[in-house]
Amino acid sequence: MSIQDIQDGIVDEFSLFDDWMEKYEHMIALGKSLPLIADAFKTDDNIIKGCQSKVWVHAELNDDKLIFTADSDAIITKGIIAILIRAFSNQKPQDIIDANTDFIDEIGLKEHLSPTRANGLLSMVKQLKLYAIAYQTQLN
Amino acid sequence: MTETFLDVHSIRKDFPILAREVNGKPLVYFDNAATSQTPQQVIDTIGHYYQNYNANIHRGVHFLSQEATNAYEQARIKIQKHFNIRESHEVIFTSGTTDAINLVANGFGSFVKKGDQVLVSAMEHHSNIVPWQILCERTGAELKVIPMNQNGELVMEDYHELLSEKTKLVFCNHVSNALGTINPIKEIVDAAHAVGAAVLVDGAQAAPHIKADMQVLDADFYTVSAHKMCGPTGVGALYGKEEWLNKLPPYQGGGEMIAEVTFEKTTYADLPHKFEAGTPNIAGGIAFGAALDYMNGIGFENIAQYEEELLQYATVALTKIEGLKIYGEASQKAAVVSFNIRGIHPYDIGTILDKLGIAVRTGHHCAQPIMDFYQIPGTVRASFSFYNTKEEVDLLVEGVKRARTMLL
Numbered sequence: 001m002s003i004q005d006i007q008d009g010i011v012d013e014f015s016l017f018d019d020w021m022e023k024y025e026h027m028i029a030l031g032k033s034l035p036l037i038a039d040a041f042k043t044d045d046n047i048i049k050g051c052q053s054k055v056w057v058h059a060e061l062n063d064d065k066l067i068f069t070a071d072s073d074a075i076i077t078k079g080i081i082a083i084l085i086r087a088f089s090n091q092k093p094q095d096i097i098d099a100n101t102d103f104i105d106e107i108g109l110k111e112h113l114s115p116t117r118a119n120g121l122l123s124m125v126k127q128l129k130l131y132a133i134a135y136q137t138q139l140n
Numbered sequence: 141m142t143e144t145f146l147d148v149h150s151i152r153k154d155f156p157i158l159a160r161e162v163n164g165k166p167l168v169y170f171d172n173a174a175t176s177q178t179p180q181q182v183i184d185t186i187g188h189y190y191q192n193y194n195a196n197i198h199r200g201v202h203f204l205s206q207e208a209t210n211a212y213e214q215a216r217i218k219i220q221k222h223f224n225i226r227e228s229h230e231v232i233f234t235s236g237t238t239d240a241i242n243l244v245a246n247g248f249g250s251f252v253k254k255g256d257q258v259l260v261s262a263m264e265h266h267s268n269i270v271p272w273q274i275l276c277e278r279t280g281a282e283l284k285v286i287p288m289n290q291n292g293e294l295v296m297e298d299y300h301e302l303l304s305e306k307t308k309l310v311f312c313n314h315v316s317n318a319l320g321t322i323n324p325i326k327e328i329v330d331a332a333h334a335v336g337a338a339v340l341v342d343g344a345q346a347a348p349h350i351k352a353d354m355q356v357l358d359a360d361f362y363t364v365s366a367h368k369m370c371g372p373t374g375v376g377a378l379y380g381k382e383e384w385l386n387k388l389p390p391y392q393g394g395g396e397m398i399a400e401v402t403f404e405k406t407t408y409a410d411l412p413h414k415f416e417a418g419t420p421n422i423a424g425g426i427a428f429g430a431a432l433d434y435m436n437g438i439g440f441e442n443i444a445q446y447e448e449e450l451l452q453y454a455t456v457a458l459t460k461i462e463g464l465k466i467y468g469e470a471s472q473k474a475a476v477v478s479f480n481i482r483g484i485h486p487y488d489i490g491t492i493l494d495k496l497g498i499a500v501r502t503g504h505h506c507a508q509p510i511m512d513f514y515q516i517p518g519t520v521r522a523s524f525s526f527y528n529t530k531e532e533v534d535l536l537v538e539g540v541k542r543a544r545t546m547l548l
Contacts, residue, residue: 020495021495024491024495028546053517054517073517074485074488075484075488076487076488076547
């Protein structure tokens with residue numbers, strides 16, 4: 001499935017919820033299903049700066065696709081990173097670089113997050129794209 | 141416990157912001173230790189200044205300048221009287237507590253040398269640690285820490301042992317912003333003076349709750365921020381004993397702080413102007429005075445008693461929540477509850493509370509050493525003011541329970 005298709009699917013999924021409580025409960029559930037980063041990669045180097053809770057992300061190439069794993073010490077943050085990973089993991093680096101991130105606004109994630117969390121959210125997206133750029137360079 | 145006479149429902153009408161809704165819920169504002177809300181009387185003072193007598197102060201011959209100067213100097217006298225300070229020129233207007241601490245730390249560079257020691261308490265705000273680290277790096281003096289115990293109280297036996305003739309300065313907050321602990325300042329000051337050390341007390345968190353008497357406390361310096369006590373942001377005050385303020389070199393060069401300038405030499409102005417370079421925050425200073433009038437109108441004894449009731453009420457109710465632990469259980473405490481729930485990150489609780497219209501602070505509260513001490517990433521901190529109600533505390537308790545159910 002293309003990144004765009006996955007993002008559309010996430011937007012549809014979130015449109016089912018009427019209020020913020022249900023949306024957050026869904027995010028928390030997603031957080032619990034996050035593909036966890038191996039402990040060996042939970043290093044200070046893999047911490048994303050700009051998040052007020054700790055977020056670790058690891059990326060590795062599987063054939064020509066990039067696989068992300070992550071973890072966080074805060075469950076809502078875990079939910080957010082789980083949504084991002086669902087959209088971007090197991091995709092070609094160039095597709096990740098080219099992907100737009102409008103779906104974040106569309107599912108109302110950004111407006112429902114405090115500015116500090118929104119900054120963290122942007123840092124996470126930036127970090128995933130940076131990994132993609134790095135691996136794309138390697139592939140070239 | 142006796143109920144106070146403080147009429148909270150009529151007081152709340154003075155604060156327009158308290159009528160706001162946040163995320164579709166009535167605002168419950170429990171982030172008072174970060175900044176307090178502003179009553180209409182103080183807001184009006186700022187508006188009145190700009191509408192009627194906005195002018196640069198001290199040097200103007202014209203009417204508006206005189207009027208503004210009088211109002212600004214009147215505010216200085218209000219601060220002097222409020223803290224029972226001997227002389228009004230011992231009150232220096234600053235941009236806030238951080239600015240005041242930096243002013244003193246910078247000046248002490250001339251008095252501290254290699255081999256000297258600077259003592260700082262284990263529960264300081266970063267703004268009261270970093271300036272002293274810079275001072276010590278610059279001078280080669282050594283920074284020593286007064287430890288605290290699990291309740292969040294300073295270990296006074298250790299403090300007395302740390303003191304020696306090497307000690308030149310002691311820095312301590314009057315009330316800890318992260319834990320609410322009220323520190324035994326009088327004992328700290330007297331013991332420091334006995335070895336010839338000076339003491340700077342960060343009063344930013346104490347000033348909204350306690351009317352400190354400078355002549356009784358006898359600290360050499362005391363700092364406050366207006367925005368923590370119903371005043372505007374960007375203004376505060378440094379109290380310094382006259383002898384110290386005369387000894388300290390000026391902090392910043394510029395207008396106001398000079399008596400005479402030639403290219404060969406500049407003579408500095410007398411106190412307090414020596415430390416007030418440039419055009420100050422005039423409206424802010426005057427509004428600070430108005431904020432003190434407002435709080436004194438309610439009465440600090442009433443405020444302290446009412447906030448103590450809120451604190452007890454909240455502590456009892458929160459403690460009943462399963463897995464909830466309160467950090468900072470000093471016997472003497474201001475109206476601050478710092479807590480965590482086992483297995484839940486403080487940010488998650490703060491986020492859910494925000495959705496319920498409840499403003500709390502989460503994180504390390506600019507006091508990372510305290511968080512390291514308890515080995516936690518941070519806490520949720522609810523800090524109360526005299527305009528908060530028990531009904532609001534009930535909403536907080538319900539909100540925390542709801543967050544717990546969602547997050548665990």
